[in-house]
Amino acid sequence: xxxxxxxxxxxxxxxxxxxxxxxxxxxxxxxxxxxxxxxxxxxxxxxxxxxxxxxxxxxxxxxxxxxxxxxxxxxxxxxxxxxxxxxxxxxxxxxxxxxxxxxxxxxxxxxxx
Amino acid sequence: xxxxxxxxxxxxxxxxxxxxxxxxxxxxxxxxxxxxxxxxxxxxxxxxxxxxxxxxxxxxxxxxxxxxxxxxxxxxxxxxxxxxxxxxxxxxxxxxxxxxxxxxxxxxxxxxxx
Numbered sequence: 001x002x003x004x005x006x007x008x009x010x011x012x013x014x015x016x017x018x019x020x021x022x023x024x025x026x027x028x029x030x031x032x033x034x035x036x037x038x039x040x041x042x043x044x045x046x047x048x049x050x051x052x053x054x055x056x057x058x059x060x061x062x063x064x065x066x067x068x069x070x071x072x073x074x075x076x077x078x079x080x081x082x083x084x085x086x087x088x089x090x091x092x093x094x095x096x097x098x099x100x101x102x103x104x105x106x107x108x109x110x111x112x113x
Numbered sequence: 114x115x116x117x118x119x120x121x122x123x124x125x126x127x128x129x130x131x132x133x134x135x136x137x138x139x140x141x142x143x144x145x146x147x148x149x150x151x152x153x154x155x156x157x158x159x160x161x162x163x164x165x166x167x168x169x170x171x172x173x174x175x176x177x178x179x180x181x182x183x184x185x186x187x188x189x190x191x192x193x194x195x196x197x198x199x200x201x202x203x204x205x206x207x208x209x210x211x212x213x214x215x216x217x218x219x220x221x222x223x224x225x226x227x
Contacts, residue, residue, distance in 0.1 A: 004155070034215070043203055043218035044156070087156075094161065094169045101216060103156040 001026050004104035006088050012110045017078045021107045023088030024070045032091040033071050035062055038106065039084045047073075047086070078111045085109070116140050117219035119204050125225045126194065134189040134222045136204030143209045145187040146216065147179060150201040162187060163209065194226045 006023045013019045025033075033050035048055055050062040050071050061074040075082055088104040117138045126132050138145065147159040161169040162181040176198075178190040187204055201223050205216040 008153070041223075043220050045218070046215050049215075096168050098161065098163070098168050100158055100161065100169070105153065105155045 003102045004088055004090050006104040006107045008105055010108040010110050013078050014112055018076045020072055020074045021086055022070050022072050023104055025090045030090045034089040035073050036087040036089055037084045044087055080111050083111045116217050117206055119219035119222050123223050127227050131192040134202055136187040136219055138185055138206040142206040143184055144207045146205040147189050148203040196226050199224055199226045
C-alpha cells in the first residue's frame with residue numbers, strides 16, 4: 001500500500017463550482033499534514049497545513065479524519081486560477097530518525113469558463 | 114520569488130557526460146533536500162542535508178553524488194546517467210529537518226538524458 005494515495009483526476013469543473021479532494025495515508029502515527037499546490041511545469045508551493053480541528057483559508061478548507069486516515073481539501077467558488085495539481089503531504093520518518101515529507105502523486109484540477 | 118534558486122533550469126546530456134546541478138537558498142535555512150519528480154509518480158526524496166551533514170541517502174544510485182559545501186548551497190553531481198533518470202530535479206530547504214516543517218522549493222532543473 002502506498003504511504004499516501006490520491007485520485008490523480010483530472011477533476012474538470014466549471015467556474016464557481018465546489019470541488020473536494022480526498023487523500024488517504026497508511027501510517028497511523030503521522031502527526032502533520034499539508035496540502036501543496038503545483039502549477040504546470042512549476043515547483044510545489046505550500047497551500048495550507050491541515051490541523052486536527054480543521055483549517056479554513058478563504059475559499060479553501062482542509063479537514064483531517066484520523067480514524068479513517070484521510071485528509072480532504074474543499075475548494076469553494078472555483079476560479080480559473082485554481083487549475084493546478086494538488087499534492088497531499090504527510091510527515092514520515094527517515095531511517096536516521098529525522099522527519100521527512102511524503103508526497104502523494106497529486107490530484108489535477110481543471111477549472112473551465 | 115528568489116528564496117530558492119536552481120541552475121540550470123533545463124539540461125540535456127548524454128549518458129557519458131558529467132554535469133552538476135546547483136541549488137542556492139537565501140532563507141537562512143539549515144536543511145536542504147534533493148527530490149526527483151518523474152511523470153505520474155510522487156516526489157521522491159533523494160538526499161537530505163542538515164547543517165551541511167548528509168542525514169539521509171534514500172537508496173539513490175551512485176551515479177548521483179550530492180555535495181553541500183555550506184548551509185546555503187547544494188549540488189548534485191551527475192555522471193553516466195541513464196535515460197530513465199530524465200525527470201524534474203527539485204531542490205528544497207527548510208528551517209531544520211528535526212521537525213519536517215514547511216519546505217520551500219526551487220523552480221527545478223528539467224533533465225533529459227539521451
